[in-house]
Amino acid sequence: MRAKRLSIVLLVSLLVLGITTLGLAQEKILVFGNSGDVARLDPADVTDGESISRMDNIFEGLVEYEAGSTEIKPCLAESWDISEDGKEIVFHLRKGVKFHDGTDFNADAVVFSFERQYNPEHPYHQYGEWSYWGYMFSDIDRVEKIDDYTVKLVLSEPNASIMTSLAMFTACIVSPANAEKYKEDAFRHPCGTGPFKFVEWVKDDHITLEANENYWRERPKIDKLIFRVIPDPSARLLALEVGEIHGMEYPNPADFDRIKANPDLVLMSEPGMNIGYMAMNTGYGYVDANKNGVKDPDEPLEKTPGYFEPLTKKKVRQAINMAIDKEAIVRDIYMGTASVAKNGMPPFMLGYNDEIEDYPYDPEKAKELLAEAGYPDGFEVTLHVMPVSRPYMFDPPKIGEAIQSYLAAVGIKVNFYQVDWATYLQETEAGMHQMCLLGWTGDNGDPDNFLNVLYGLNACSIGTAGNYAFYTNEENQELLTKALRTYDVEKRAEYYKKAQELIHEDAGWVFLAHSNQNMVFRKNVEGFVLHPTSRMFFYPVDIK
Amino acid sequence: MDKESVGSELLRRFKYNKSAVFGLIIMLFMIFCAIAANFIAPNDPYPSPPLLANKLKPGFWSDEGAPGMPLGSDGLGRCVLSRIIYGTRVSLTAGFVAVAIAMILGITFGVLSGYFGGWIDAVIMRIVDIMFAFPALLLAIVIVAVVGQGLEKAMIAIGIVYSPQMARIIRSSVLYIKEMEYIEVQKAIGSSHWRIIFRHILPNSIAPVVVYGTLMLATAILDCAALGFLGLGAQPPTPEWGAMLADSYSFIVSGAWWAATFPGIAILLSVLGLNLLGDGLRDVLDPRLKQ
Numbered sequence: 140m141r142a143k144r145l146s147i148v149l150l151v152s153l154l155v156l157g158i159t160t161l162g163l164a165q166e167k168i169l170v171f172g173n174s175g176d177v178a179r180l181d182p183a184d185v186t187d188g189e190s191i192s193r194m195d196n197i198f199e200g201l202v203e204y205e206a207g208s209t210e211i212k213p214c215l216a217e218s219w220d221i222s223e224d225g226k227e228i229v230f231h232l233r234k235g236v237k238f239h240d241g242t243d244f245n246a247d248a249v250v251f252s253f254e255r256q257y258n259p260e261h262p263y264h265q266y267g268e269w270s271y272w273g274y275m276f277s278d279i280d281r282v283e284k285i286d287d288y289t290v291k292l293v294l295s296e297p298n299a300s301i302m303t304s305l306a307m308f309t310a311c312i313v314s315p316a317n318a319e320k321y322k323e324d325a326f327r328h329p330c331g332t333g334p335f336k337f338v339e340w341v342k343d344d345h346i347t348l349e350a351n352e353n354y355w356r357e358r359p360k361i362d363k364l365i366f367r368v369i370p371d372p373s374a375r376l377l378a379l380e381v382g383e384i385h386g387m388e389y390p391n392p393a394d395f396d397r398i399k400a401n402p403d404l405v406l407m408s409e410p411g412m413n414i415g416y417m418a419m420n421t422g423y424g425y426v427d428a429n430k431n432g433v434k435d436p437d438e439p440l441e442k443t444p445g446y447f448e449p450l451t452k453k454k455v456r457q458a459i460n461m462a463i464d465k466e467a468i469v470r471d472i473y474m475g476t477a478s479v480a481k482n483g484m485p486p487f488m489l490g491y492n493d494e495i496e497d498y499p500y501d502p503e504k505a506k507e508l509l510a511e512a513g514y515p516d517g518f519e520v521t522l523h524v525m526p527v528s529r530p531y532m533f534d535p536p537k538i539g540e541a542i543q544s545y546l547a548a549v550g551i552k553v554n555f556y557q558v559d560w561a562t563y564l565q566e567t568e569a570g571m572h573q574m575c576l577l578g579w580t581g582d583n584g585d586p587d588n589f590l591n592v593l594y595g596l597n598a599c600s601i602g603t604a605g606n607y608a609f610y611t612n613e614e615n616q617e618l619l620t621k622a623l624r625t626y627d628v629e630k631r632a633e634y635y636k637k638a639q640e641l642i643h644e645d646a647g648w649v650f651l652a653h654s655n656q657n658m659v660f661r662k663n664v665e666g667f668v669l670h671p672t673s674r675m676f677f678y679p680v681d682i683k
Numbered sequence: 684m685d686k687e688s689v690g691s692e693l694l695r696r697f698k699y700n701k702s703a704v705f706g707l708i709i710m711l712f713m714i715f716c717a718i719a720a721n722f723i724a725p726n727d728p729y730p731s732p733p734l735l736a737n738k739l740k741p742g743f744w745s746d747e748g749a750p751g752m753p754l755g756s757d758g759l760g761r762c763v764l765s766r767i768i769y770g771t772r773v774s775l776t777a778g779f780v781a782v783a784i785a786m787i788l789g790i791t792f793g794v795l796s797g798y799f800g801g802w803i804d805a806v807i808m809r810i811v812d813i814m815f816a817f818p819a820l821l822l823a824i825v826i827v828a829v830v831g832q833g834l835e836k837a838m839i840a841i842g843i844v845y846s847p848q849m850a851r852i853i854r855s856s857v858l859y860i861k862e863m864e865y866i867e868v869q870k871a872i873g874s875s876h877w878r879i880i881f882r883h884i885l886p887n888s889i890a891p892v893v894v895y896g897t898l899m900l901a902t903a904i905l906d907c908a909a910l911g912f913l914g915l916g917a918q919p920p921t922p923e924w925g926a927m928l929a930d931s932y933s934f935i936v937s938g939a940w941w942a943a944t945f946p947g948i949a950i951l952l953s954v955l956g957l958n959l960l961g962d963g964l965r966d967v968l969d970p971r972l973k974q
Contacts, residue, residue, distance in 0.1 A: 468735065547732075
């Protein structure tokens with residue numbers, strides 16, 4: 140009797156074991172640990188890296204980046220022709236591609252995806268903010284269908300960065316049928332042509348994708364891709380160590396030794412396309428009344444709410460640059476996971492001016508400059524300190540404290556100001572800060588996406604500023620605009636080099652560091668390639 | 684019994700309460716650290732410019748320790764021991780100010796409520812009930828969110844949050860005392876309300892205030908550290924224990940346990956000391972325990 144019962148138990152457990160191992164062998168599930176949840180799942184209506192990382196696997200654009208670089212190659216468009224004057228681009232679309240909902244990818248879908256962003260009359264325009272259109276695509280006048288598999292893109296001005304911009308998430312093609320089905324809720328039901336199909340989104344917990352069996356290239360090697368939200372980096376690492384997840388973003392630099400010592404884990408690290416800086420409000424901005432992203436003659440300069448007399452003086456700003464030991468900050472707070480920045484964009488980009496000599500760390504000279512500017516005894520200033528870690532700035536409160544301590548040595552008393560992240564961005568975009576910590580991760584690998592967006596006069600619009608120093612040099616903006624309108628690479632580079640000289644001389648920023656981007660995977664995960672824009676493409680990834 | 688013998692009787696009973704004496708010693712030691720921080724701290728708690736190269740060095744137990752930093756250094760290369768010593772100043776001040784605010788508000792409203800009764804009592808006690816409905820720390824966070832961050836504001840917030848407790852305690856003793864015969868006598872001979880309150884009721888209801896004030900000091904220090912931990916209390920570079928913990932706990936996983944552990948121990952010891960002292964005082968001052 141007992142023997143019989145035992146044998147039944149054994150049989151059942153063997154069966155269960157067999158089924159589960161069989162199941163594991165059949166389905167390859169990759170779980171990735173993210174630091175935060177997505178905001179929306181409409182590629183044209185997000186600005187944050189978390190949202191983008193999921194959609195990189197669901198959607199595709201006309202062109203896409205080569206693995207690990209910002210060179211572009213054909214994707215949903217097989218080829219394209221650019222007109223002589225650079226104002227018209229004709230795309231020949233790939234045939235036989237289907238959206239996840241089974242409808243055909245064609246010229247109508249392309250026109251739909253773009254037109255809803257720029258045309259206020261479009262019935263689907265009301266369902267989004269489309270903020271990136273204003274940042275990067277406003278030179279596109281219209282997108283026209285020529286036939287079912289040919290579209291024409293018409294620019295109002297020549298734009299040298301437009302092709303790389305088209306590989307951005309904003310220019311991804313969405314299914315019009317899906318948009319029609321879900322209307323204002325479409326951002327919860329993403330539907331593209333990419334290697335993975337959307338399955339479910341449980342807010343603040345996970346997003347599940349599954350392999351697209353009808354993908355126009357080879358089917359992806361993994362069957363399921365799950366993005367799990369684990370906000371604390373230490374908790375994320377623990378989950379990775381026990382194999383609960385297969386990969387994670389933003390490991391804590393203090394844990395690097397521990398990761399390297401673990402034979403099951405692989406730390407991937409590469410220079411990132413980003414800049415972390417401290418901006419000093421130089422005092423003036425403009426109100427962009429017609430919202431065209433350009434400072435027009437009828438939009439005069441006016442004082443920003445955070446106007447602060449000492450920071451309007453160039454010598455004071457230069458003194459602050461000299462009072463901060465960036466080398467030490469990079470070495471000891473970034474813990475060597477970054478390189479010291481002297482310009483406002485990373486060194487591997489077109490037009491980077493390597494001849495610029497960075498301000499040395501020289502507190503004595505800084506004191507002299509302060510005295511010359513009329514502040515021999517220093518002053519008291521408020522610093523906005525970011526409440527969150529971003530890829531371009533690891534641990535802002537510590538960096539803020541270090542800066543506070545460096546500036547105290549030259550007589551400048553720094554008061555901390557911390558608010559929640561949404562308010563932080565609102566206040567700094569409105570110029571309410573005196574000094575602030577911030578940064579930028581590049582979107583498309585084009586220098587315009589750094590220099591014009593962060594340091595140009597046009598970006599000094601109070602309320603939507605990207606130029607947080609409110610650096611209103613007209614000569615600088617002229618150079619940046621000329622560069623954007625020039626297709627000749629050599630000439631463009633020259634303009635950008637000159638602009639960086641001006642930006643350096645006027646010292647509106649203390650450029651701190653270009654952070655590496657770091658990711659950790661378990662050893663059996665193969666094929667992941669870090670992308671300079673921090674985007675995450677899981678298509679080539681496999682689990683061994 | 685004359686006054687002196689009452690005092691010596693209390694002292695005698697206090698001395699026999701070992702844990703209370705231990706609490707008192709911790710308390711006195713903290714006060715000493717707070718006053719003499721400048722002299723006994725081995726290093727500047729926030730050197731300027733910072734000595735980043737010294738970051739996360741272990742203390743006396745290791746050969747790789749930074750010289751002159753017995754408890755090691757934190758993520759910005761600052762001496763943990765010196766910061767804890769200066770932090771005593773911050774925490775004690777915060778605790779005392781918060782309790783003082785709680786006492787002023789609590790005594791005022793408690794006495795009004797208990798002595799006059801009627802609708803004044805009803806109104807004040809309903810407000811107290813409402814405030815009791817919120818968890819103390821949550822209410823403090825709300826107040827800080829409204830008035831802004833900073834140590835001073837955190838103290839005020841904690842003071843306000845604790846005042847209802849104080850009001851309740853005072854009110855119950857006032858209710859008891861005002862029925863006593865000597866109060867009846869005062870009323871009969873026509874003393875004013877103010878004279879009765881200040882000369883007779885307050886002095887007689889002060890014992891529970893002292894006891895609860897001491898216990899409250901402990902929780903006030905703890906809550907102040909909690910607000911600091913959440914980044915709502917003391918602002919950098921002020922060496923506040925809670926903020927020190929928040930700065931350093933992420934280093935524990937990577938092995939630099941000291942930067943977060945010692946401020947934690949400091950919080951633990953001070954709260955423990957004050958609780959022991961408070962309990963001891965209650966035992967001593969409670970007439971029911973008299974043999």
